[in-house]
Amino acid sequence: MILNYKDVDLYQGEHLVLQKVNFSVEEGEMVYLTGPVGSGKSSLLKSIYGEVPIADGTAEVLGFDMARLKTKHQPMLRRQMGIVFQDFQLMPDRTVRRNLDFVLRATEWKQKADREKRIGEVLDLVKLSDKKDRMVFQLSGGEQQCICIARAILNNPKVILADEPTGNLDAENGELILALLDEIRRQQHTAIILSTHNLQWPEYFPGTVYCCGEGRLERNSEKEACPEPAGTEN
Ligand SMILES: Nc1ncnc2c1ncn2[C@@H]1O[C@H](COP(=O)(O)OP(=O)(O)O)[C@@H](O)[C@H]1O
Numbered sequence: 345m346i347l348n349y350k351d352v353d354l355y356q357g358e359h360l361v362l363q364k365v366n367f368s369v370e371e372g373e374m375v376y377l378t379g380p381v382g383s384g385k386s387s388l389l390k391s392i393y394g395e396v397p398i399a400d401g402t403a404e405v406l407g408f409d410m411a412r413l414k415t416k417h418q419p420m421l422r423r424q425m426g427i428v429f430q431d432f433q434l435m436p437d438r439t440v441r442r443n444l445d446f447v448l449r450a451t452e453w454k455q456k457a458d459r460e461k462r463i464g465e466v467l468d469l470v471k472l473s474d475k476k477d478r479m480v481f482q483l484s485g486g487e488q489q490c491i492c493i494a495r496a497i498l499n500n501p502k503v504i505l506a507d508e509p510t511g512n513l514d515a516e517n518g519e520l521i522l523a524l525l526d527e528i529r530r531q532q533h534t535a536i537i538l539s540t541h542n543l544q545w546p547e548y549f550p551g552t553v554y555c556c557g558e559g560r561l562e563r564n565s566e567k568e569a570c571p572e573p574a575g576t577e578n
């Protein structure tokens with residue numbers, strides 16, 4: 345079990361964003377979070393890495409009791425997850441290698457040779473080994489997002505949290521990113537929890553679909569499609 349939420353309430357400030365959330369994710373599962381803008385997808389993802397508190401109910405993530413998670417335990421939790429955002433959040437004026445090495449140093453990989461080997465491995469996985477010495481700003485949006493995925497998997501996470509990872513990409517690059525995440529899921533048995541406006545991804549890359557709306561999270565049955573969000577893009 346990656347995570348298990350029972351009757352969880354999530355607030356942003358005074359505002360109750362999602363109530364009585366029941367949500368569980370297994371190893372190697374592909375999970376989609378859909379729903380209109382402002383429906384709580386990001387808040388739910390943030391609660392999984394301890395950025396939004398569990399106001400009520402019980403939540404276990406990778407063995408941590410999230411309602412009682414201490415700030416000092418956050419790094420231990422986050423090291424076991426890979427986090428990917430819509431806006432890539434790389435250091436643009438550094439090389440790909442430096443961006444990845446930065447994370448490895450911060451997570452106590454002491455030996456340079458070990459770090460180099462791991463950087464080579466993750467770049468192979470995302471098929472961008474030839475871009476190791478490029479500056480990030482010289483890469484396309486799709487390539488930058490692949491580097492974010494490479495960065496997210498450096499420490500072999502059990503789960504990848506991806507908040508609209510294709511939101512800033514065209515359809516072709518979006519599909520590339522989904523295919524890459526799905527490949528990592530199948531190869532490493534990593535669970536993927538992904539928020540998206542694109543209701544077609546589950547047709548191409550099957551998974552469990554949840555909808556956020558009106559303060560609730562609901563598991564979607566196959567017969568009943570999620571309501572089309574306004575302003576649908578890729
Ligand atoms: N940092 C914040 N402070 C206060 N309210 C917030 C904050 N972040 C999000 N919200 C509010 O919480 C609700 C859910 O937002 P969010 O989880 O970002 O939704 P989504 O990712 O589905 O667009 C929205 O009403 C939003 O305005």
Ligand SMILES: [Mg+2]
Binds near residue numbers: 385386387507
């Ligand atoms: Mg969001």
